[in-house]
Amino acid sequence: MALIILLAFGAGMLITLSRQINGRLAIETSALQSSFWNHLVGFAALAIVTMVAGSFWPEGAGGAPWFAWIGGIMGVAFVGLGSWLIPRLGAAMTGALLVAGQMLTGVVLDLARGQNTIIWMQIGGVILILLGVFISRKK
Amino acid sequence: MPDTSSRIARPRLIEIIAALATGGLLTLMVLSNSMMAAHTTPLFSSLTAHGVGSVVAGIALWGVWLLRRGQAEPIAKRHIPLWAYLGGISGALTVIITSSTANSALALTGTLALGLAGQVVLALIFDVFGAMGIERRLPRKNDLIALAAIIAGTILIIFARGAS
The missing domain is CATH 1.20.5 (Single alpha-helices involved in coiled-coils or other helix-helix interfaces)
Known part of the structure; x- marks a missing residue:
């Protein structure tokens, strides 16, 4: 362990x-x-x-929907933008704000898909993250 | 000589918006890649994502080259060490490790939470000491408070999903 x-x-x-x-x-x-x-x-x-x-062509690859194939396109933008941000924000703030964006959109997605999660924890998390983003802008 | 000692600056609004949007893009990317992993394997999913990404980025670079043809070459910058090209190895390794730990007793929740901790600890070390030729940058007090709030919120959301 x-x-x-x-x-x-x-x-x-x-x-x-x-x-x-x-x-x-x-x-x-x-x-x-x-x-x-x-x-x-x-x-x-x-x-x-x-x-x-x-295997270079595992079973099921042919049956994967189109959306499963386009992760790499988003990856190009993701890595490129990350590389742009690092010298500007530093490693810690870049990582934190990327995670913040990921979590905020993730919660929206969970709600939209009616995913079964503990709602008060989700809302608490969103409030904390928004607070963090707000504080990062303060002098 | 530029100031290489340290840089203490407040993030600009455009940078924060760009970072949040990029994080949102990550949500979609993870959705796509895990859909492929569910149909095949995590290894194949990452292989195809990197393959498709190489082709798309290659085409985009070619497009940029066509647009800029005939323009003067930019002034040569610092020497580029070989390791600067190898960031992808580290990224590929991450996929292999997390796909095995997510199936262990840690489950996805533990893998995500510990991964977040590892990310932040090394990032702070890199910022404070400067690493890989990127200037060092001492975090402000508000940066640390913001970091703590974002991490706490993220942990809450990760566990909200894991507990249900």
């Missing part, structure tokens, strides 16, 4: 590391170039893992 906890914690650190590295590349080149290299290098790394452990 201790190892699993460490792994989950480490995975979060890797997100920050990746964003910092991409941010540096964006400073030297452009946000779009940094996003391109992030995807190409990530694809190469995952292709190697797939060769060892997976």
Whole structure:
């Protein structure tokens, strides 16, 4: 269990590391170039893992709906914008505001889809996040 | 010589809006990628996302190149170290790790909460000391309060989902 906890914690650190590295590349080149290299290098790394452990066309791939195929398009914008933000906001505020946006839209999505969650915790979370965003703008 | 000691500045409104919108985009991206993972595997989902992303970003770069053809080359900046191109490896590794921990005793809730903690701790270290050639930046008191409020709110929402 201790190892699993460490792994989950480490995975979060890797997100920050990746964003910092991409941010540096964006400073030297452009946000779009940094996003391109992030995807190409990530694809190469995952292709190697797939060769060892997976299938290049697993069962069910053909039946996946179109929406399941377009995550990568959003990924290009996501990584590019993240690389643009890092030198401007710093790593901590970039990470926090991305998570804030993710959570706020996530709660809206949950409500729209009638997802069964504990509503007072959701609302409390939204209030805290909005408060945090507001405070980040204060002098 | 620019000031490289530290930078203490209030985030601009446009930057905050951009960051929130980018986070919203992440919600859609996760929705799409987990839909693919549900039909296939997390590995295949991430592989296709990176593949599609490479093609789309490549086309966009080509478009930019066509538009800018004939213009003067920008002045060369700092030397770009090889590692600056390798951010994608770190991102790919994240997928492999989280898809295994999400299926462990931690479940998705624990994976998300611990991942958030790991993200923030390293981000603060990077900001305070400066890392990967990005200038150091001491967080203001209000940055830390904002950070704490956003993390607390996020943890509440993650557990609201996990408990139901």
